[in-house]
Amino acid sequence: MPPPARAKSARTLGIDRFLERWLPQIVVSPLFAASLIFVYGFIVWTVYISFTRSGVLPSYNLAGLLQYERLWSTPRWYVALQNLFVFSGLFIAGCMAIGILLAILLDQRIRIEGVIRTIYLYPMALSFIVTGTAWKWILNPTLGIEKFVQELGFPGFSFDWLIDPHMAIYTVVIAGVWQSSGYVMALFLAGLRSVDDEIIRAAAIDGAGPVRTYATIILPIIRPVFLSSIIVLAHIAIKSYDLVVALTNGGPGYATDLPATFMYSFAFQRSELGVAAASAVMMLVTIMAIIVPYLYSELRGGRK
Template identity: 65%
Template sequence: MSKSEPLKIDAVIDLPDNNPKDTANHPATQARTEVAKRGRRGTLELWLPKLVVAPSFLLSLVFVYGFILWTGYLSFTKSRLLPKYDWAGFIQYQKLWASERWWVACQNLLLFGGLFILICLALGVLIAVLLDQRIRIEGTLRTIYLYPMALSFIVTGTAWKWMLTPGLGLEKLMHEWGWTGFTFDWLVNPDMAIYTIVIAGVWQSTGFVVALFLAGLRGIDDAIIKAARVDGAGTWRIYTRIIIPSLRPVFFSTFMILGHIAVKSFDLVMALTGGGPGYSTDLPATFMYTYAFTRGQIGLGSASAMVMLGGVLGIVLPYLYSELRGKNHG
């Protein structure tokens, strides 16, 4: 062999013969099969959750957001008993804000919502602070205050209607005990009926507020409280200067949730007063139901529903903004 010729090296490679069994058992074939199985398994794991969630997502997309858009469009039409799809501009919104009953509903919402939120917050904080003292019957008291949360507003409204109806509940009980001159006619008094809704709503939701604030109180570091006691701070000063200010996120979240409940209140009013006497306890939700489903004014009811949606968004969006901002800065 001359020096100019390149050196040739014959590499011996074991290749499977033409026997299918040998080919299937070859390490390279098995490796390719394993990779293919992993690929299919990974694809299945990737798409299976999406396939499971897809029906619920599609139903929500149609029956929630789709009908919101449909309601919004109907609010710009002259729909009455049946939907009409001819564009009519803002005529329904003009009729809405010209309606005396709508203004009464808005005033009732401000009164009910303000008292409902304020009293729930005040009672919730007070009871949570008392329970935070770790008294012996804390578990029993917590169960008592949380029990109304297990009831629907329909049950709450019906129960309080029995108690507040003149001649049936509280008034009858007082007469049987000897106070025959006692009267309590708030439920049938147009000027006072809205306050019966406040009473029932506060009874229903205070336990929820207590649970939120109690969780917030239990989440505060004890070292801060011990340090304050070492510095000579009393219990009142510790709560007013240290603990309560640190619960600002809980206050804000509770305010958002209670405001959302107040705007959407419907079943409580319908079960307790039915919007009466007359329409003295109407709220925007009951106004929408009355005109859209009982008076054949679909367009006007849709307009009131969209205004309510704007009110809910005005409450929820600041909460979402604060949450997202806190996460980004965190």
């Protein structure tokens, strides 16, 4: 081979080796930089703003824990926290109960398994905005369930939870459970299908019925699925915003406020950027308190 051709071949080989080694990093680096700036960078900025006197506009003069004192002296924040406990507790319990029951039903390999699975997985394809809007129509006293039942011949029937300050938060729970129970069903169905059939046959030979088999043998085997489902559902509950905005807009009044809607209201409607940042930090701390122990247990289990 002539020297120029040999040199050209060497350069081509060197470029190929360079691309083979560095192309993945080159492709991923813009996304990594964007995540670093627009996710973690703004998290750091929010934490800093929460320790300043920021109002309508950001202020970078530190003021200690002033905004946190203002946050915890605001009655509306306590309403948001109370709603969060009610919503997250009922939301997680409802999704887990319905999801597990549906997964056990489908695990029997019934004929219409595909139809049922499609029906209950379909809400997962919808955004919470669509879910909230649909359930706003369904629960509207003049359009939905109440009017439908009254037209059936029950004029005294009343279902006005959507406009009742004491019951409105439960409408958010209903819509949330409808949206996410299919996700739990999918997780548990995958876990149930991974259990060895020999274990089920052995339980049947020992005289264990279906209820006892699932309750004492199968479900304990897939215990990690419980933890994963609860972690994901808790994360959804803590940062819920779009569902509440579409369904109740935080009302009546601020009866269905959650920390996420509280943060938005104080940041963009009441021009209290410092208080909003402090509430965002409290949400971050809550999520980290849930996720970090889970990640630690997973990493520890992986090392073992």
